[in-house]
Amino acid sequence: MADKLTMVQAIQQAMKVKLQEDDRVILMGEDIGVNGGVFRATDGLLAEFGEQRVIDTPLAESGIIGTAVGMALNGLIPVVEIQFLGFIYPGFEQVVSHVSRIRMRTQGRYHAPMVIRTPYGAGIRGPELHSESVESIFVHIPGVKVVVPSTPYDAKGLLISAIEDPDPVIFLEPTKMYRAEKQEVPEGKYTVPLGQARMVREGEDVTVLAWGTMVPVALQAARKMEQERGWSADVIDLRTLYPFDRETIRQSVEKTGRVVIVHEAHRTGGVGAELISFINDEALFYLKAPIARITGYDVPVPQFSLEDAYMPDVDRVSRGIVDTMQY
Amino acid sequence: MEKLFPIEQVLSPEGELKKEIDSVISGEKAVAMYKWMVINRIFDRKSVTLQRQGRIGTYAPFEGQEAAQVGSALALQENDWLFPTYRDHAAMMTYGQSMTQVLLYWKGRIEGCVPPEDKHILPPYVPIATQIPHAAGAAWASRMKGEDAAALVYFGDGATSEGDFHEGLNFASVYDAPVVFFCQNNGYAISVPVTKQMKSKTIAQKALAYDIEGVRVDGNDVFAVYMATREALERARKGEGPTLIEAVTYRYGAHTTADDPRKYREQEKEEKLRREKYDPVDRLKRYLVAQGVWDDQKEAALIKEAEEKVQKAVQEMETFRPASVADMFEHIFAEKTWNIEQQQREAVSMEEKPEERELA
Ligand SMILES: Cc1ncc(C[n+]2csc(CCOP(=O)(O)OP(=O)(O)O)c2C)c(N)n1
Numbered sequence: 257m258a259d260k261l262t263m264v265q266a267i268q269q270a271m272k273v274k275l276q277e278d279d280r281v282i283l284m285g286e287d288i289g290v291n292g293g294v295f296r297a298t299d300g301l302l303a304e305f306g307e308q309r310v311i312d313t314p315l316a317e318s319g320i321i322g323t324a325v326g327m328a329l330n331g332l333i334p335v336v337e338i339q340f341l342g343f344i345y346p347g348f349e350q351v352v353s354h355v356s357r358i359r360m361r362t363q364g365r366y367h368a369p370m371v372i373r374t375p376y377g378a379g380i381r382g383p384e385l386h387s388e389s390v391e392s393i394f395v396h397i398p399g400v401k402v403v404v405p406s407t408p409y410d411a412k413g414l415l416i417s418a419i420e421d422p423d424p425v426i427f428l429e430p431t432k433m434y435r436a437e438k439q440e441v442p443e444g445k446y447t448v449p450l451g452q453a454r455m456v457r458e459g460e461d462v463t464v465l466a467w468g469t470m471v472p473v474a475l476q477a478a479r480k481m482e483q484e485r486g487w488s489a490d491v492i493d494l495r496t497l498y499p500f501d502r503e504t505i506r507q508s509v510e511k512t513g514r515v516v517i518v519h520e521a522h523r524t525g526g527v528g529a530e531l532i533s534f535i536n537d538e539a540l541f542y543l544k545a546p547i548a549r550i551t552g553y554d555v556p557v558p559q560f561s562l563e564d565a566y567m568p569d570v571d572r573v574s575r576g577i578v579d580t581m582q583y
Numbered sequence: 584m585e586k587l588f589p590i591e592q593v594l595s596p597e598g599e600l601k602k603e604i605d606s607v608i609s610g611e612k613a614v615a616m617y618k619w620m621v622i623n624r625i626f627d628r629k630s631v632t633l634q635r636q637g638r639i640g641t642y643a644p645f646e647g648q649e650a651a652q653v654g655s656a657l658a659l660q661e662n663d664w665l666f667p668t669y670r671d672h673a674a675m676m677t678y679g680q681s682m683t684q685v686l687l688y689w690k691g692r693i694e695g696c697v698p699p700e701d702k703h704i705l706p707p708y709v710p711i712a713t714q715i716p717h718a719a720g721a722a723w724a725s726r727m728k729g730e731d732a733a734a735l736v737y738f739g740d741g742a743t744s745e746g747d748f749h750e751g752l753n754f755a756s757v758y759d760a761p762v763v764f765f766c767q768n769n770g771y772a773i774s775v776p777v778t779k780q781m782k783s784k785t786i787a788q789k790a791l792a793y794d795i796e797g798v799r800v801d802g803n804d805v806f807a808v809y810m811a812t813r814e815a816l817e818r819a820r821k822g823e824g825p826t827l828i829e830a831v832t833y834r835y836g837a838h839t840t841a842d843d844p845r846k847y848r849e850q851e852k853e854e855k856l857r858r859e860k861y862d863p864v865d866r867l868k869r870y871l872v873a874q875g876v877w878d879d880q881k882e883a884a885l886i887k888e889a890e891e892k893v894q895k896a897v898q899e900m901e902t903f904r905p906a907s908v909a910d911m912f913e914h915i916f917a918e919k920t921w922n923i924e925q926q927q928r929e930a931v932s933m934e935e936k937p938e939e940r941e942l943a
Contacts, residue, residue, distance in 0.1 A: 286772075286773070286775065287773045287774045287775060289774075290774050290775075290846065290847045291773065291774035291846050291847050292846065294773065294841070294842070312774070312775055312779060314741075314744035314775075314779075314780050314781065315711055315741035315742065315744045315745060315772050315775070315780065316744040316745050316746065317745075318745075318746055319744065342709075342710070343710055343711070345710070346710075346745060346746060346747070381640050381641070381691065382640075382641065383640065383641050383669070383689075383709065383839075384707075384709050385709040385710060386709075523922070523926070524922060553911065553912070553923075553926045553927075553930060554915075554920075554922050554923055554926055555911050555912055555915050555923065555926075556915070558693065558911045559688075559691040559692060559693055560640055560691035561690065561691035561692050561906040562691075562906050562908065562910070562911050563691075565908040565911065565930060565934065566911060571933065572933060575933075
């Protein structure tokens with residue numbers, strides 16, 4: 257049986273599957289219980305699993321992530337919700353100094369398997385500081401994995417994998433995609449492995465790399481370019497940003513020799529730069545043109561009156577493809 | 584703890600005075616308080632409507648908390664500092680921020696963050712509790728510079744769970760910074776009731792840990808709020824250190840227009856009860872009417888004046904020059920870095936020559 261679900265419903269399903277299957281799994285966060293989360297990602301779970309397992313915490317991100325570390329050390333598997341990525345910073349210390357390092361510091365004696373779920377990104381006319389896309393900060397931290405789904409099906413399968421992963425995972429949920437589409441999502445358990453990209457569309461001429469909210473944008477631009485110019489593109493949804501799927505990227509670049517990277521995050525120090533470096537190392541001599549980066553700008557994500565101008569759109573990505581193809 | 588920190592009241596819900604106020608609150612002042620509360624309430628209701636009509640974005644209403652915000656803001660002096668959250672526009676406007684600016688903020692415009700030239704009013708703080716150490720620092724600096732300014736910082740009950748709350752109070756306490764920590768305990772942090780937020784029976788008692796003054800007032804009693812804040816600011820200016828004020832109040836509506844309070848409380852019932860029994864605006868009105876300084880005619884004139892003011896602000900917000908892409912790149916640094924220069928040109932060219940977009 258497969259129901260048509262939105263991404264946020266699929267995410268709720270993933271947590272439900274793991275709560276049912278594994279006693280060690282608990283959920284913690286602000287407004288996740290009675291309220292079911294501000295985006296309703298945990299809707300109904302308190303009623304089904306009770307206050308011991310679905311916990312409305314005080315308003316304190318360091319407290320949430322810090323106690324989650326203690327719980328994980330002591331055998332539980334916390335799945336933590338941070339209300340928005342822009343509010344993770346009080347808990348950042350815990351992520352950088354402890355979540356990511358306890359395995360190394362105790363040489364494997366302890367580890368802190370947990371998932372930190374958080375909505376991220378612009379595009380929903382949110383208030384100030386509700387639209388950040390700072391995945392590269394987490395990609396930069398040794399010891400945590402970083403996952404970004406872009407479809408309901410992937411969201412469920414990836415979240416289940418993340419909860420089962422022996423290492424801590426930062427799970428970034430694109431707010432704009434929460435209710436953007438419905439997709440058939442199988443009931444019950446299935447997984448989508450971490451570290452594997454998804455080939456969204458196959459082509460010959462150019463490789464477009466994207467994740468999260470930028471996947472449908474990349475896809476539309478690729479379709480448009482095919483219609484208007486006859487160029488076909490590999491559109492790759494990275495899904496896991498750390499560790500990313502090097503084989504899929506390498507093979508595609510070897511085939512097309514042209515690459516456009518699309519991300520919503522600021523340009524400087526973004527994951528795009530890391531991908532360019534990787535391609536430089538692994539496939540430099542296959543390149544027929546410099547790699548293009550279509551990104552958010554190096555400015556704080558503006559308030560919503562300008563968010564459309566900040567975010568890469570189909571026109572900007574198309575222009576990147578044109579530049580790369582006509583180099 | 585409730586005994587150590589009783590809820591102080593000056594004006595009963597029936598509008599009767601429980602304490603002498605003449606030396607502190609003149610009849611004129613009381614009327615001014617009332618006017619501000621009414622204007623703010625009309626502004627708040629209009630803003631909720633504007634959001635529903637899609638004319639502004641998500642909005643955080645404060646209805647029910649007017650006495651707490653107006654009473655405290657009116658206790659400030661000219662050169663003081665005000666650190667608000669996203670719910671404290673009543674305090675901001677009372678102290679001097681324009682309605683138009685507040686509306687622009689909620690319309691997603693950065694211009695809405697800018698305070699008037701002659702006032703220290705910071706933009707609304709969105710990350711919870713982060714303003715608390717700022718206020719301690721600004722106040723501490725005033726003291727270092729030998730100035731007589733103080734700082735007033737707003738936050739909610741939920742904010743007291745964050746580390747920044749405790750760090751801010753401790754710093755202010757260690758350095759006798761002239762700051763007043765003003766907590767509006769409105770019962771909820773989004774869906775989480777205070778009883779789940781903390782085991783402490785009061786918020787004021789948290790002052791004990793830092794050896795500073797802690798005061799608990801009826802936050803729907805504008806006189807009590809005003810007097811407590813005024814006293815606290817006076818103490819602060821005299822170098823007697825910070826105060827934590829807990830103003831016990833209630834938000835009538837949703838946390839923001841994106842929230843549905845029926846998910847977590849008996850919204851209709853609770854709201855009705857509070858409005859009927861404890862409304863801060865009605866309470867003051869009862870008093871003013873009994874004093875013979877207020878009547879229906881004055882009320883009608885005030886409402887008309889307030890509606891016109893709000894209408895004018897709405898019009899100014901809606902005819903404000905449209906947001907321009909180039910603006911996004913301004914004021915990031917004192918001088919633009921090359922990256923920002925380059926990206927600004929890129930963004931503007933995308934905007935200006937749409938027909939050339941694909942053919943660049
Ligand atoms: C650091 C941080 N965490 C979470 C949030 C999301 N959030 C916004 S308002 C709010 C509740 C705040 O409650 P309270 O401090 O009581 O103030 P109130 O909204 O009731 O005025 C939460 C959790 C945030 N803005 N910042």
